[in-house]
Amino acid sequence: MIEVQNLSKSFGKLKVLKDVSLSIKQGEVCAIIGPSGSGKSTLLRCLNLLEQPNQGVIQIKDENITSPKTDIVKIRQNIGMVFQHFYLFPHMTVLENMIYAPMKVKNISKEKAVAKAYDLLKKVGLKEKADVYPSKLSGGQRQRVAIARSLTMEPEIMLFDEPTSALDPEMVKEVLEVIRNLAHTGITMVIVTHEMGFAREVADRICFLDEGKLTENLPPKKFFAKPKTKRAQQFLQKML
Amino acid sequence: MQLHFELISDKIPYILQGILTTLEFTMLSAVFGLIWGIILALFKISNIKILHGFAVFYTSIFRGVPLILSLTLVYFATPQLFHYDITALEAGVITFTLNSAAYISETIRAGITSVDHGQQEAAIALGIPYPKMMRDIILPQALKNILPALVNESIALLKDSALVSTIGATDLLRRADIVASDSYLYFEPLLFVGLLYYVMVMTLTATARILERRLARSD
Ligand SMILES: Nc1ncnc2c1ncn2[C@@H]1O[C@H](COP(=O)(O)OP(=O)(O)OP(=O)(O)O)[C@@H](O)[C@H]1O
Ligand SMILES: [Mg+2]
Numbered sequence: 198m199i200e201v202q203n204l205s206k207s208f209g210k211l212k213v214l215k216d217v218s219l220s221i222k223q224g225e226v227c228a229i230i231g232p233s234g235s236g237k238s239t240l241l242r243c244l245n246l247l248e249q250p251n252q253g254v255i256q257i258k259d260e261n262i263t264s265p266k267t268d269i270v271k272i273r274q275n276i277g278m279v280f281q282h283f284y285l286f287p288h289m290t291v292l293e294n295m296i297y298a299p300m301k302v303k304n305i306s307k308e309k310a311v312a313k314a315y316d317l318l319k320k321v322g323l324k325e326k327a328d329v330y331p332s333k334l335s336g337g338q339r340q341r342v343a344i345a346r347s348l349t350m351e352p353e354i355m356l357f358d359e360p361t362s363a364l365d366p367e368m369v370k371e372v373l374e375v376i377r378n379l380a381h382t383g384i385t386m387v388i389v390t391h392e393m394g395f396a397r398e399v400a401d402r403i404c405f406l407d408e409g410k411l412t413e414n415l416p417p418k419k420f421f422a423k424p425k426t427k428r429a430q431q432f433l434q435k436m437l
Numbered sequence: 438m439q440l441h442f443e444l445i446s447d448k449i450p451y452i453l454q455g456i457l458t459t460l461e462f463t464m465l466s467a468v469f470g471l472i473w474g475i476i477l478a479l480f481k482i483s484n485i486k487i488l489h490g491f492a493v494f495y496t497s498i499f500r501g502v503p504l505i506l507s508l509t510l511v512y513f514a515t516p517q518l519f520h521y522d523i524t525a526l527e528a529g530v531i532t533f534t535l536n537s538a539a540y541i542s543e544t545i546r547a548g549i550t551s552v553d554h555g556q557q558e559a560a561i562a563l564g565i566p567y568p569k570m571m572r573d574i575i576l577p578q579a580l581k582n583i584l585p586a587l588v589n590e591s592i593a594l595l596k597d598s599a600l601v602s603t604i605g606a607t608d609l610l611r612r613a614d615i616v617a618s619d620s621y622l623y624f625e626p627l628l629f630v631g632l633l634y635y636v637m638v639m640t641l642t643a644t645a646r647i648l649e650r651r652l653a654r655s656d
Pocket of ligand 1: 211237
């Protein structure tokens with residue numbers, strides 16, 4: 198599903214990703230963890246070309262997205278992304294947030310888009326908030342709407358960049374619950390997270406990034422039992 | 438000093454008609470100026486160097502030249518250059534559109550950059566193409582942020598519109614002048630149109646307040 202080969206990315210002189218290779222199969226849930234500044238977000242953002250890699254190849258469903266011939270806007274419609282700070286459109290109600298892209302990008306009829314939106318809102322437990330503006334929602338509710346909004350485009354891949362890091366502790370659970378349910382639907386997911394317990398429980402694979410290098414890529418059982426590198430061991434000790 | 442408004446009372450309907458000219462002129466310039474200003478602002482944030490350079494140069498020209506000079510130039514040069522007999526109103530609208538766009542393009546650009554970059558990223562991630570993203574996601578937020586500045590610009594336009602009287606458009610000020618020279622009364626007609634300008638500006642300000650409050654719904 199996602200095939201990353203020898204990916205490198207620099208910002209000016211700063212090398213943020215160094216020769217990262219990674220392969221994620223359809224339906225897999227991959228958790229990316231690592232210290233702050235290790236390049237987790239950058240790696241994630243390369244997958245839908247919010248960042249342009251300097252070197253390497255990224256293939257999504259056997260299509261090389263870094264090739265200039267690829268229609269990246271089309272590819273992005275198949276990749277949902279959830280941000281730490283939600284980024285709901287503040288001038289639109291929850292429902293408007295959710296029907297805009299299906300209607301204006303996929304040309305789906307309004308009735309269908311609305312029906313789909315309500316369906317998804319029900320799944321994240323926020324059906325009664327459809328006509329509310331995002332500013333009236335709590336952080337946890339906003340993030341659940343943001344997840345639902347991504348799902349309106351029916352993506353095959355979902356990217357999460359620390360979806361619970363900006364939330365008050367009591368709201369983390371409700372958002373993780375939504376992501377957990379999603380993981381069981383067979384959608385392919387890449388999740389950057391600091392929630393070790395959650396990663397261990399939900400992920401099929403743990404990728405550990407250290408100063409831009411992918412130093413560990415193991416099933417959670419093995420990784421949490423004993424990571425291979427010293428750096429990962431130290432990181433785990435601090436986190437657990 | 439004695440004021441004799443009763444002596445110009447029969448001229449008041451004539452002066453009042455000038456409101457239409459002044460408003461027509463202001464509204465056309467404001468609308469076209471906003472559209473052209475948005476386009477210039479998009480040029481300014483564009484990665485395409487030529488567009489960026491053009492917009493910056495364009496703004497500097499209108500900053501550097503007195504408005505009344507551009508107005509006179511457009512009015513007198515157009516017939517010679519384009520063999521088109523331009524009316525005073527047209528010349529005024531064109532000049533004020535070009536001028537106002539130069540100024541508000543700066544404001545709009547700042548408005549666009551004031552919108553959290555994450556908004557753009559969220560739109561990109563949803564696969565929304567650039568033109569739709571700008572039109573439906575970024576610009577509505579940007580314009581809302583700069584609404585007070587836009588209102589100030591329309592107020593300036595309304596007052597500057599009096600400049601068209603210098604090229605013969607029969608706006609409020611021009612009509613006051615005509616009445617003044619017909620009746621040999623100077624203060625009365627000028628004070629009267631002064632009041633009219635004042636009321637129009639206050640109405641505009643009040644409307645903007647209401648609009649602002651309605652837009653604040655989503656905050
Ligand atoms: N647009 C950018 N321009 C310049 N430097 C950047 C940019 N984005 C990220 N960086 C730098 O790249 C490095 C990696 O950043 P990245 O956001 O990928 O880290 P991260 O692992 O997600 O960290 P965190 O856990 O704090 O979110 C950091 O040193 C950061 O300052
Ligand atoms: Mg990050």
